[in-house]
Amino acid sequence: MEYIYAVAHEGELAEYRRFTARTEGRLAGYLEFLKARYRVSELPRAIVWAGRETATRLFSDLPVPAYTNEYRVVFCPVLAAWQDIYLRQLDGMEGCGALERYYRERLSENHVLQILGHELAHHSDHFPDEWDGERGGVWFEEGMAEYISRSYFLTGQEYAEALEQNRALVKLLGPRYGAGSLEDFGEGTYQEGYAGIFFAYWRSFLAVHRLVEEAGGDTLQVFASYRRWQKAGPGTALAQWFGLE
Numbered sequence: 001m002e003y004i005y006a007v008a009h010e011g012e013l014a015e016y017r018r019f020t021a022r023t024e025g026r027l028a029g030y031l032e033f034l035k036a037r038y039r040v041s042e043l044p045r046a047i048v049w050a051g052r053e054t055a056t057r058l059f060s061d062l063p064v065p066a067y068t069n070e071y072r073v074v075f076c077p078v079l080a081a082w083q084d085i086y087l088r089q090l091d092g093m094e095g096c097g098a099l100e101r102y103y104r105e106r107l108s109e110n111h112v113l114q115i116l117g118h119e120l121a122h123h124s125d126h127f128p129d130e131w132d133g134e135r136g137g138v139w140f141e142e143g144m145a146e147y148i149s150r151s152y153f154l155t156g157q158e159y160a161e162a163l164e165q166n167r168a169l170v171k172l173l174g175p176r177y178g179a180g181s182l183e184d185f186g187e188g189t190y191q192e193g194y195a196g197i198f199f200a201y202w203r204s205f206l207a208v209h210r211l212v213e214e215a216g217g218d219t220l221q222v223f224a225s226y227r228r229w230q231k232a233g234p235g236t237a238l239a240q241w242f243g244l245e
Contacts, residue, residue, distance in 0.1 A: 001043055004072075006050040006059070016049045019077045023113055030117055030152055037220075038148065039125040047116075048074045052081040062190060064197065068119040075116050082115065083107055088194040089169065096172070102165050110153050111162075117149030126223050128230070137238040139185040140226065143204030147212060148219065150205075163209065166202040173199040182207060182239040207244055 003020060007013040034040035048059070055065030055074050064085065065076035076082075086103045090096040127141045150159055170178070177192070177199045189200045208222070215221040229241045239245040 001073075002046040004046050004048045006048050006054050008051055008054065012051060016077060019109075020049065023109070026113060026153075027116070030113075031120065033152060034120060034124065034148075038121065040120070040123050041125055042070070043120070043123055044068060044070060044072050046072045048072050049077055050074055052076045052078065052085075063194065064190075066115050066119055068122055073116070073119050075119065077112055077116070079107060079109065079112050082112060085194060086198070089173075089198050091195070093172065099165060099168060099172075102161065106158075106161060108158070110155065110158060114149045114153040117153050118145045121145035121148045126226070137183070137229075139182040139200070139204040139207065140238055142185060142201060143206075143208035144219070144222075146201065146205040147208045163206075166206055170199065170202050170206060178203075181237070181245055183237050183245075207239070207242075210244075211242055 005013055005016055007016065031040070031043065050059065050065065052065045055067075055076050056063055059074050060067060065074070065081065067074055083103050086107075087100060090099060122141065122145050124145075150162060154162065173195055177196055182204065185200050185204060189197055192200075211222045212219055225242070226238070229236070229238055232241075237245070
């Protein structure tokens, strides 16, 4: 993939180039891993390294500066930007000191790479090119992309910490957002503000984590069940198929 830098000033360009120089080898290893294990046969043509404002206001109206399509990934590689985004989940809520400390003190470059890895995992041929809005299942792709990228880029301790924080957030945000089904994940999710968006992501990740645990850690076994659901045709929502709802 080509690298394109969409920057506001020379300092930003230098920062992004240092990031890509540090992480290029790890990213290349991840791409080979995706191709070998998760049927990623075609990747986007480029990664556009962009600032948060550029990614969310000039290139797209999406509030999160990480997204992909068949042509390019747009991604902000700035740790401080992601710390601020995650902290905004907690706006207006009390008793969040441990969560605030986690996001301020425990995130690292591994977590930044994991977010990029999530976007690249979407290119797995296991996932459909287009989703049937009536049948659902978007939660599975988002949760599995999160699981794959976390398992690769995060250390065991980092993964466990993130899992703990996600459980805490889902519990905290549940009274506000938790009445619906996993199948409600869709375009409307991005109209909910950061708390609503990440509630949907964390809940989806936790569901996939549970499925993989029940499969003895074998993601391909989970995908095999997912393919059986795809072939079964209309009738059963994916969350019901997996026994989650």
